[in-house]
Amino acid sequence: MVVFLCILILAFCVLLFLLLKKIEKRERIVIAVIFLTGYFLTNPQFFPFSWFPGALLLALPPGSETICYEEDVTEAGRQMLRDCFGKDAVLSEGVKKERRYFDECDGVNIIQQYKEWTLSYRNVEGKSSTFVFDNCRWEFNEKSIENAMEEYFSELMEEFYKEKFWNETVAGISGFREADSTLDLREYSISVSRDVPESSVMYDNIQQYSLADNIDFTQIQYQDVFKKFPYRLNLYLYVDYESSEKQKRERQREDTERKLRQMTEKMISYTDHSLNAVINVSMMDEDGYADAFRIAIVGGEYFINDEEDGYEIALYENFFGSESR
Numbered sequence: 001m002v003v004f005l006c007i008l009i010l011a012f013c014v015l016l017f018l019l020l021k022k023i024e025k026r027e028r029i030v031i032a033v034i035f036l037t038g039y040f041l042t043n044p045q046f047f048p049f050s051w052f053p054g055a056l057l058l059a060l061p062p063g064s065e066t067i068c069y070e071e072d073v074t075e076a077g078r079q080m081l082r083d084c085f086g087k088d089a090v091l092s093e094g095v096k097k098e099r100r101y102f103d104e105c106d107g108v109n110i111i112q113q114y115k116e117w118t119l120s121y122r123n124v125e126g127k128s129s130t131f132v133f134d135n136c137r138w139e140f141n142e143k144s145i146e147n148a149m150e151e152y153f154s155e156l157m158e159e160f161y162k163e164k165f166w167n168e169t170v171a172g173i174s175g176f177r178e179a180d181s182t183l184d185l186r187e188y189s190i191s192v193s194r195d196v197p198e199s200s201v202m203y204d205n206i207q208q209y210s211l212a213d214n215i216d217f218t219q220i221q222y223q224d225v226f227k228k229f230p231y232r233l234n235l236y237l238y239v240d241y242e243s244s245e246k247q248k249r250e251r252q253r254e255d256t257e258r259k260l261r262q263m264t265e266k267m268i269s270y271t272d273h274s275l276n277a278v279i280n281v282s283m284m285d286e287d288g289y290a291d292a293f294r295i296a297i298v299g300g301e302y303f304i305n306d307e308e309d310g311y312e313i314a315l316y317e318n319f320f321g322s323e324s325r
């Protein structure tokens with residue numbers, strides 16, 4: 001009888017182990033509390049409420065969930081890639097990849113299994129370049145690939161403008177916080193609504209614009225990016241004041257602005273007066289934010305307008321035309 005009971009207990013524990021591995025961490029803790037509470041409130045020999053299942057629940061490592069993405073590139077997606085990267089571009093076969101991370105919200109290890117493609121092409125300088133994308137998303141389609149292309153396009157421009165203008169300039173700015181400062185290139189963002197008659201046309205034009213319909217990566221000229229695409233540079237700089245004296249702070253602020261305007265003039269000249277950019281500078285001290293200034297450029301011209309959406313509307317009109325409003 002004792003042997004039979006031991007076998008029954010062992011089988012129960014094995015089944016319990018297999019079952020509880022699939023239970024999320026929060027639910028596992030709740031059930032463990034029930035088992036352990038039952039142990040203290042009943043006869044410890046009464047198996048269903050013994051201490052062992054509760055302890056087992058708490059000792060189990062976090063469960064895991066595997067998500068598989070199997071979607072392939074459609075023929076429409078392949079045609080879009082040929083249109084954007086040239087007919088001589090070479091697309092690799094999908095390579096299986098795996099990504100792991102811990103979901104703190106659900107207390108579970110996530111394993112993502114997906115495919116990754118590498119597209120090889122030659123840029124306008126004849127250099128070999130690669131565009132890498134994957135299907136690691138809930139709905140993988142042509143729009144997913146276009147979103148990846150937009151990120152790739154931004155990364156290309158950001159890297160170029162950092163190396164050509166940003167790095168040299170910020171290296172000469174006293175108190176520059178490299179870790180907190182950023183340069184990025186993003187598509188126009190304007191707060192308009194289709195439901196408002198005054199802005200419905202602007203909303204439609206922005207929503208209907210497609211980078212994939214207007215770009216040829218084999219012919220991109222970095223100086224023409226602001227003429228041909230509705231994008232702008234966003235520069236955020238954090239600079240520490242190096243003195244508490246008012247006059248020294250004023251000189252440091254003026255010196256910072258002077259060097260950034262020199263950089264801006266170089267970019268305006270390089271882009272043949274087509275630059276769209278916003279430079280936001282926060283001057284910091286031991287108490288945090290102390291002062292700030294902003295330099296805005298639209299179509300190679302300095303922009304000064306206190307209206308809330310003035311800059312965004314000016315960007316829109318510079319690219320789409322004022323008559324399109």
